[in-house]
Amino acid sequence: MRILVVNPNSTGSMTEAIGAHARAVVGPGVSVEAVHPPGSPASIESHTDDVLAAPGVLAEIARRPDVDGFVVACFGDPGLLAAREIASGPVVGIAEAGMRTACYLGRSFSVVTTLHRTVGHIRDLAAGYGVGRQCAGVHASGVAVLDLETDPTAYVRVLTTARAALAADGSDSLVLGCAGMADLTGRLAADLGVPVVDGVAAATTEVERLVRLGLATGKTGEFATPRLPALLG
Amino acid sequence: MRILVVNPNSTGSMTEAIGAHARAVVGPGVSVEAVHPPGSPASIESHTDDVLAAPGVLAEIARRPDVDGFVVACFGDPGLLAAREIASGPVVGIAEAGMRTACYLGRSFSVVTTLHRTVGHIRDLAAGYGVGRQCAGVHASGVAVLDLETDPTAYVRVLTTARAALAADGSDSLVLGCAGMADLTGRLAADLGVPVVDGVAAATTEVERLVRLGLATGKTGEFATPRLPALLG
Amino acid sequence: MRILVVNPNSTGSMTEAIGAHARAVVGPGVSVEAVHPPGSPASIESHTDDVLAAPGVLAEIARRPDVDGFVVACFGDPGLLAAREIASGPVVGIAEAGMRTACYLGRSFSVVTTLHRTVGHIRDLAAGYGVGRQCAGVHASGVAVLDLETDPTAYVRVLTTARAALAADGSDSLVLGCAGMADLTGRLAADLGVPVVDGVAAATTEVERLVRLGLATGKTGEFATPRLPALLG
Amino acid sequence: MRILVVNPNSTGSMTEAIGAHARAVVGPGVSVEAVHPPGSPASIESHTDDVLAAPGVLAEIARRPDVDGFVVACFGDPGLLAAREIASGPVVGIAEAGMRTACYLGRSFSVVTTLHRTVGHIRDLAAGYGVGRQCAGVHASGVAVLDLETDPTAYVRVLTTARAALAADGSDSLVLGCAGMADLTGRLAADLGVPVVDGVAAATTEVERLVRLGLATGKTGEFATPRLPALLG
Amino acid sequence: MRILVVNPNSTGSMTEAIGAHARAVVGPGVSVEAVHPPGSPASIESHTDDVLAAPGVLAEIARRPDVDGFVVACFGDPGLLAAREIASGPVVGIAEAGMRTACYLGRSFSVVTTLHRTVGHIRDLAAGYGVGRQCAGVHASGVAVLDLETDPTAYVRVLTTARAALAADGSDSLVLGCAGMADLTGRLAADLGVPVVDGVAAATTEVERLVRLGLATGKTGEFATPRLPALLG
Amino acid sequence: MRILVVNPNSTGSMTEAIGAHARAVVGPGVSVEAVHPPGSPASIESHTDDVLAAPGVLAEIARRPDVDGFVVACFGDPGLLAAREIASGPVVGIAEAGMRTACYLGRSFSVVTTLHRTVGHIRDLAAGYGVGRQCAGVHASGVAVLDLETDPTAYVRVLTTARAALAADGSDSLVLGCAGMADLTGRLAADLGVPVVDGVAAATTEVERLVRLGLATGKTGEFATPRLPALLG
Missing domain, CATH: 3.40.50.12500 (Rossmann fold)
Structure with missing residues (x-):
């Protein structure tokens, strides 16, 4: 099982720390990768930061169809509902x-x-x-x-x-x-x-169990895959 | 009084129609300009569209400190709270x-x-x-x-x-x-x-009366001007 | 456009002040008249005052079908829903x-x-x-x-x-x-x-924009014109 | 124990019927009187009726300090909160x-x-x-x-x-x-x-038990006896 | 009319006191009996106490079909909804x-x-x-x-x-x-x-008036008499 | 890690099936035991069943301090809050x-x-x-x-x-x-x-991850261990 943890801000040391924390709590056989979108705000502390960070979160998720489940690792959960549209695996925010x-x-x-x-x-x-x-x-x-x-x-x-x-x-x-x-x-x-x-540990283990249970976002309505605009990623 | 109506999608004919509708309802002495962010989705019909459109809305608003008030002219009100952080004049969404x-x-x-x-x-x-x-x-x-x-x-x-x-x-x-x-x-x-x-007529006339009453977003707390990242526009 | 501002209490100096404030915020071409019902309480500071003031508010509104929109200018909004039944133009309370x-x-x-x-x-x-x-x-x-x-x-x-x-x-x-x-x-x-x-400025400008937009109380259900009892005014 | 049932409308046959129903459900030693305000609407079927009926309800209650408890016998409960200010005994609406x-x-x-x-x-x-x-x-x-x-x-x-x-x-x-x-x-x-x-039976027996338990409206705050304007009754 | 007041805890002096209080507030012709389940907790001060006390409340009620109405006399209202299934008369909790x-x-x-x-x-x-x-x-x-x-x-x-x-x-x-x-x-x-x-006085007089009005739990749905397991008392 | 799944009803075939389902979803190194209280209702389909089943759930949990976490496996979650008082490990209901x-x-x-x-x-x-x-x-x-x-x-x-x-x-x-x-x-x-x-799979995997994260019921207030009455088990 592969889990991608997306740190929505662009501070690399935080991405590394988040990845380490996520790795420390998953069960055997689960690999965790931590990434961040290039060019997003260095930290997310305003509605503006939230808006600016969200597209990068989607881009990171969109480019990884090989991954089983996703964590959005900022307590504002930026782009969470959109991420559920784009991903086929489950997506969980840390908030x-x-x-x-x-x-x-x-x-x-x-x-x-x-x-x-x-x-x-x-x-x-x-x-x-x-x-x-x-x-x-x-x-x-x-x-x-x-x-x-x-x-x-x-x-x-x-x-x-x-x-x-x-x-x-x-x-x-x-x-x-x-x-x-x-x-x-x-x-x-x-x-x-x-x-x-x-929240990082909580979300990562939630994704792990959702994947293990074969559960992911329902795709019959609001969260059906949207037209994927070229702008994404 | 100058009001900027931002159409979050990039369909120019809609921007023009929205501008015309807004102009038709304001009082004497109020000028209305309608714009859209280059490169945003052609229409906004998903959470993904919403996320992708919001940064452009902020950029349009950020570059126009000369304007008195702003309308976000998409019924999902993308980026509304962030726009209130960035603008000094009032911002109203059409929803x-x-x-x-x-x-x-x-x-x-x-x-x-x-x-x-x-x-x-x-x-x-x-x-x-x-x-x-x-x-x-x-x-x-x-x-x-x-x-x-x-x-x-x-x-x-x-x-x-x-x-x-x-x-x-x-x-x-x-x-x-x-x-x-x-x-x-x-x-x-x-x-x-x-x-x-x-909503376009409703929001434009709301902005008009807020400006006339001298009312704008309170800036003492959550909506204080944020660090403005270089990424914004 | 003509707006009637009804001060529900019977203190004439307040009626005058309220009228002046309302006049100060409307746009060009809007005339504001301020009245109060004769015989209502001098101020409205209890549920009892509210009950006693409300019929007079309705009477003032009922006798002015020539007016385009109405403000109920007491922060308890006495008689507001009933006023919407009686008036054909929009009615807005200051609360x-x-x-x-x-x-x-x-x-x-x-x-x-x-x-x-x-x-x-x-x-x-x-x-x-x-x-x-x-x-x-x-x-x-x-x-x-x-x-x-x-x-x-x-x-x-x-x-x-x-x-x-x-x-x-x-x-x-x-x-x-x-x-x-x-x-x-x-x-x-x-x-x-x-x-x-x-609230006076807020309500008066709300009525102004509702009238300008051609909007008034919907009359197909709860707010249809009621039997108008002789007792009204 | 004496209970006053106020029919807010002015239809005498309804007042009589309401009184009879209330009398039929009280316990021994409880007397019930049913009245209506002169000049109120014949029935209460709109917000306007409600507003016009409420002052009369208060007047009926205000003139009967000898009574132990009160019922407001219209399903809109017109004037209920104000009645609690005025009465020293409990007041219950049928809704x-x-x-x-x-x-x-x-x-x-x-x-x-x-x-x-x-x-x-x-x-x-x-x-x-x-x-x-x-x-x-x-x-x-x-x-x-x-x-x-x-x-x-x-x-x-x-x-x-x-x-x-x-x-x-x-x-x-x-x-x-x-x-x-x-x-x-x-x-x-x-x-x-x-x-x-x-509701008539429910409210009358509620008042009966409140009186029996020595309970009435708390008078230390919002429901303290208001200035009683001359207009009341 | 007969009312059974069930003290869910097993402290006899409390049962007696509760019975005396209930008796003091009912009208003429109403008899009150106070009981407690043998073997329940001495007092109810935790969720665990609540769970352990509830079956005894049901047993006390189930064995008294001769009674007209019931009071559950603990402010946690233990077993109240279940008691409504079992009893044919009304059941009221003191909370x-x-x-x-x-x-x-x-x-x-x-x-x-x-x-x-x-x-x-x-x-x-x-x-x-x-x-x-x-x-x-x-x-x-x-x-x-x-x-x-x-x-x-x-x-x-x-x-x-x-x-x-x-x-x-x-x-x-x-x-x-x-x-x-x-x-x-x-x-x-x-x-x-x-x-x-x-609450004891409140609940006892509520039951009294419900019985007098001929009202009891509706039995057409959720509160229909359940299969009565042998375990019940 | 040891998880106890308590089936609140006393139907042994259901207990076995529940245990098998729980075992099928846990990760490596997690053992699951499924039990039911002797003498509880055969199924839980009423408030009465719920009340009668809850004490047995508590007794099963109380006698197993050796277990790391608990599942209450009936969709009414009978006794859940009380179980959180009694257990030191986490307790999760299937609803x-x-x-x-x-x-x-x-x-x-x-x-x-x-x-x-x-x-x-x-x-x-x-x-x-x-x-x-x-x-x-x-x-x-x-x-x-x-x-x-x-x-x-x-x-x-x-x-x-x-x-x-x-x-x-x-x-x-x-x-x-x-x-x-x-x-x-x-x-x-x-x-x-x-x-x-x-719910069985959901609750079992929730307990598993809570135990893995070192999380259990907070014991500083409402859920502190209660006096444990002799009646419990």
């Missing part, structure tokens, strides 16, 4: 997988994200995925995406935000609202004493 | 304006759209805009966007779909679910005996 | 127009109102209009309607309430929850740094 | 009581009403009372309020509508959507084989 | 009756419960009963069920929680979230100055 | 897993169930899990649980119901609403041309 996975772990979860301006979009996603009630709060750490890798205070700021979020929301688990936080999962779980869901 | 305008005309409205595969996206928009209850139904005429201009049976098919929709939904008004239907507004209203809302 | 207008300006808005006891009714209206999610909070300034005109501390109290509301709600814009606050719009926008929506 | 009572009888109920134009208002009430999901359908029999008493075909038309409603909705019970249908309750229950809820 | 009764007393209510871990279940019930919007908050006093009877500080802790809840929620009334709090009703109402709803 | 899995496959899904009386409960579950909007319909085949194994017409009746459901609902996938239908998955998918989700 939807992260939040739906947390639903199995208790009544409600809190999300810790990067900049404040991403909160509204994440709430929109939660509402659209039907987990608006389970998502007890979305909290910005103020740490920008690319600072997650480099800023030595990043961990403490994320931890502090998470701790306050859990106390305020009374949640049973924590969902990490950025692919760049995957590194922090284990440490946060240990420090917080609650289950911590990393 | 939101069409559906919100219909809310002033009674309890509920029906939408007539083009292909069946667009129905889900329009329902998502209605739910997101808070008019899910007022939107009593979204009905596909089966007429593709570009056939609206050329197919001699298009009018009858739209009319038949609209009549059945109003009867099934018990709605007070009809909303046209495609910028390419603007031409049909008056004829449909006469044949159906209910108010018919064309 | 619905104020809140729907704010929806074009960002993700969410806060409402500042007069007395605490009006909060519940405004929340009901927001829910009914489908903007319950966009309306991030309704906040009472504690300033009674008639004190808005006369109490020298009124502005500061409204400003203080608004500032706290925006901070607590994280909203992109402010909606003024009383026709008597129209005077404060510009000053508040300057002091707060966010768009401020006055 | 809210009818629909909430049906919630104890299974998963969902169907409402049979009079004219089609009342359907939207009843759906609004159901949503506002929080029983929108339990209310599986609102169905118009086409029988006008005053024809319920006089038209010999009325029963059959109501029965036919009810039977079709129960089949279409799969409901567990039926709620009668007009005070004028109280007479039909037993016969319909026998013919349909499901529990049939008459 | 649903308590919360629906409070809906007649204003816009919103607050619930005071025992341990924090019960909050989620009560919110689920409120949402399911359609009173999620009216239920402004569920607040844990930290007093365990059995401590309500014996801990001398229990009253003060419940009062303090209730006072803070009303202030935070701005509610019009209070609902007691445990059958074991019935004793405190009058004292709390006096100390708080708002209506206080005891 | 929640079936419906959440289908959310990854398109916009909406249809459920085909056994008897009509189960429809309401499944709709309740969908609403509670937040997939009420994605669940476009729940359709009864009329085939009783135990007839699925033995009635030669069962397949055709399920297929016919499913085909009609997909056409009526316009869904992208089908969810099988009974553990006893697991056998039919492949054949239905081939005959219908849409993805078909079997």
Whole structure:
């Protein structure tokens, strides 16, 4: 089984880290490849970034009909519905997988994200995925995406935000609202004493089980393969 | 006052027709310009089309800081939230304006759209805009966007779909679910005996009054101007 | 084009101020007349006031078939649905127009109102209009309607309430929850740094554009002209 | 214990019938008085009727501080929230009581009403009372309020509508959507084989038990006694 | 008329107290019997307790076809829907009756419960009963069920929680979230100055009026009598 | 890794079939054991069955602290929340897993169930899990649980119901609403041309990936281990 993890931003070190995290959680016999579209924004922290990144996600998916399933590895799930039209295998976004996975772990979860301006979009996603009630709060750490890798205070700021979020929301688990936080999962779980869901791991294992079960996007209606414009890729 | 109407698809005859419709409804002293992004899909009838069209919409808006307000003239409202980040003047989509305008005309409205595969996206928009209850139904005429201009049976098919929709939904008004239907507004209203809302006219006049009232997107949070990546236009 | 603005309360100075505000925002060729029903409550600050004011609103509208469109200029929108039955032209309430207008300006808005006891009714209206999610909070300034005109501390109290509301709600814009606050719009926008929506201006310009577009209440069902009882006016 | 049942319309024979029905269901020691406001509409079948009837309902309640509890006996519940401000004893509307009572009888109920134009208002009430999901359908029999008493075909038309409603909705019970249908309750229950809820009986017995339990409207906030304008009664 | 009140837990002193409270509120000619299933948990304070208590509730009801109506007297309403299948008379839970009764007393209510871990279940019930919007908050006093009877500080802790809840929620009334709090009703109402709803009293009088009106669970669908397995009692 | 699949009913042949299906979908190194509580109902087709089956589910789980994760294999998910309190490993129900899995496959899904009386409960579950909007319909085949194994017409009746459901609902996938239908998955998918989700396979693979990711129920609040009454098992 082959899974393609698409990092919608163009920061290569993040793509590598995401790939490593995905590889670490799949079962035997599953190979994971991580790519990013050339020329997309370096990080995705606004609606504009989201719009600019989405076509590249589709192009990466369109050129890989040999792959069994796909992960869109940015917590805004850019281009997800379109990707379902284009791919024949299943496509899962890390926001939807992260939040739906947390639903199995208790009544409600809190999300810790990067900049404040991403909160509204994440709430929109939660509402659209039907987990608006389970998502007890979305909290910005103020740490920008690319600072997650480099800023030595990043961990403490994320931890502090998470701790306050859990106390305020009374949640049973924590969902990490950025692919760049995957590194922090284990440490946060240990420090917080609650289950911590990393969307990259959640989405990759969801794709793995969907492929294993022979399940993919239904193609009889809205998600039928569209005219594929030349512009794609 | 200057209003820019962006047709997200690249079909020039539609851009011209949309511009003419917008010009026909603005008040004295308002100039309307209609443009489309070069290289976007010829019509927008899938999630993929939507994703591919959105960056061009942003580029058109970004290059025109001299304009007072903007209309996104495709019923999927592609790139709308991002456009609000980029523009300093107000930005209105034709789906939101069409559906919100219909809310002033009674309890509920029906939408007539083009292909069946667009129905889900329009329902998502209605739910997101808070008019899910007022939107009593979204009905596909089966007429593709570009056939609206050329197919001699298009009018009858739209009319038949609209009549059945109003009867099934018990709605007070009809909303046209495609910028390419603007031409049909008056004829449909006469044949159906209910108010018919064309999103292009609705959005253009909304922008006009927002500009006149000195209102534009709030810029203190989510919609603050983003880093403008070089990729934008 | 002729627009009738009905102030549901019987305080003449408010009627005059409302008329002046409405006149200040309409386009060329639009005349605005402001009236109030004789004998209605001096201000509308309870469900009882609302009930007592509504018949007079209908009577004012019923006696003016010569007018093209109508504004109900009290933030409780008293008698709005009934007014749509009676009038042939469009009828818009200032609560619905104020809140729907704010929806074009960002993700969410806060409402500042007069007395605490009006909060519940405004929340009901927001829910009914489908903007319950966009309306991030309704906040009472504690300033009674008639004190808005006369109490020298009124502005500061409204400003203080608004500032706290925006901070607590994280909203992109402010909606003024009383026709008597129209005077404060510009000053508040300057002091707060966010768009401020006055319902009187919002509703009047909505009616103007509906009339220009040839749109009015659909009359094929719930809003068909009712038996007009002798009691009306 | 004294209960006042206010028929909001001015048709004396309906007031008498409503009073008789209410009297038939109260316990020992409870006296029921039925009144109607002079000069209200003869029947209530539009938003306009509703607006015109509500002030009279308040006046009837305001003049009877000696009474322990109140029923508003029209399925539109006109003036209900205002009545709660004015009365010190509990006030119950027949729509809210009818629909909430049906919630104890299974998963969902169907409402049979009079004219089609009342359907939207009843759906609004159901949503506002929080029983929108339990209310599986609102169905118009086409029988006008005053024809319920006089038209010999009325029963059959109501029965036919009810039977079709129960089949279409799969409901567990039926709620009668007009005070004028109280007479039909037993016969319909026998013919349909499901529990049939008459709002007049439901509301009167609700008031009886609230009074017995010493419960009335909370007066610490929104429903505190308002300034009582001279116009009231 | 005979009403059976089933205390789902096996603490005899609570059963007696519940029976006394129920008897105190019914009308003349109504007899109340209070029972509990042998062997159920001593108190119900977790989902596990709820699951373990429910079969005994059904057994108690199944063995009493001679009774006219039933109350399930635990604020988790364990086994309520199943009880409606089994009983021919009406069955009412104290959570649903308590919360629906409070809906007649204003816009919103607050619930005071025992341990924090019960909050989620009560919110689920409120949402399911359609009173999620009216239920402004569920607040844990930290007093365990059995401590309500014996801990001398229990009253003060419940009062303090209730006072803070009303202030935070701005509610019009209070609902007691445990059958074991019935004793405190009058004292709390006096100390708080708002209506206080005891679910036991609310449910018992609801059953009384349903029986008097000849209403019981509809049996044509979901709630038809099930195969009665031998395991039942 | 060890997974325990609990069939809540006591029909041994179903337990065996469920175990075989679960075993067929897990990855290498995962062992699956299938059990059922002695003395539970032979099938679960009513609220009463659900109540009677739940304690046995808890007992089976409580006696197996050696197991890594648990599946509750009845589409009513009986005892699921309580099981999360008791188990330290993750617990997943087949209804929640079936419906959440289908959310990854398109916009909406249809459920085909056994008897009509189960429809309401499944709709309740969908609403509670937040997939009420994605669940476009729940359709009864009329085939009783135990007839699925033995009635030669069962397949055709399920297929016919499913085909009609997909056409009526316009869904992208089908969810099988009974553990006893697991056998039919492949054949239905081939005959219908849409993805078909079997809850047993969905839940088992969900548990597998949760265990692999080190995720289990959060234990800091509502789902903390309860007092374990002696009655449990």
